[in-house]
Amino acid sequence: MRSVNVHSLKETEALAREIADSTSPPRVILLEGTLGMGKSSFARAFIRHLAGEAEMEVPSPTFTLVQSYDTPKGEIWHFDLYRLESPDEIWELDWEDATAEHICLIEWPERLGAYTPKNAMRINITPDGGASDAENSRIFTIAD
Numbered sequence: 429m430r431s432v433n434v435h436s437l438k439e440t441e442a443l444a445r446e447i448a449d450s451t452s453p454p455r456v457i458l459l460e461g462t463l464g465m466g467k468s469s470f471a472r473a474f475i476r477h478l479a480g481e482a483e484m485e486v487p488s489p490t491f492t493l494v495q496s497y498d499t500p501k502g503e504i505w506h507f508d509l510y511r512l513e514s515p516d517e518i519w520e521l522d523w524e525d526a527t528a529e530h531i532c533l534i535e536w537p538e539r540l541g542a543y544t545p546k547n548a549m550r551i552n553i554t555p556d557g558g559a560s561d562a563e564n565s566r567i568f569t570i571a572d
Contacts, residue, residue, distance in 0.1 A: 461553035
């Protein structure tokens with residue numbers, strides 16, 4: 429486990445690129461943190477980096493629940509489970525195939541309940557209240 433302090437969106441994006449470079453399918457990455465902590469910003473930077481398109485549109489899948497992207501490393505499936513009402517609904521989103529074959533970025537993974545993959549990387553994002561620029565500072569705790 430390691431912790432990384434970031435103080436800006438640029439630093440969050442750099443961390444996402446670093447983790448993306450060391451990721452290959454199949455891989456599940458759980459992005460944990462409260463609303464506004466930077467889960468979507470991290471996912472967007474991760475996807476853009478692997479796709480090789482810095483300006484690629486990467487909308488949050490808040491309403492669609494999942495978006496997939498083709499990259500040279502294979503498909504990335506970006507899940508936003510905030511609107512999931514029951515963990516059993518995950519099966520309607522091709523969960524089994526996605527986690528078995530692709531890179532999956534999961535926002536709001538606590539909605540998975542018992543279906544949370546045991547071997548997933550966990551990235552927990554919390555505010556860094558002790559930083560002088562606390563509004564933009566985050567602590568990324570990464571457990572692999």
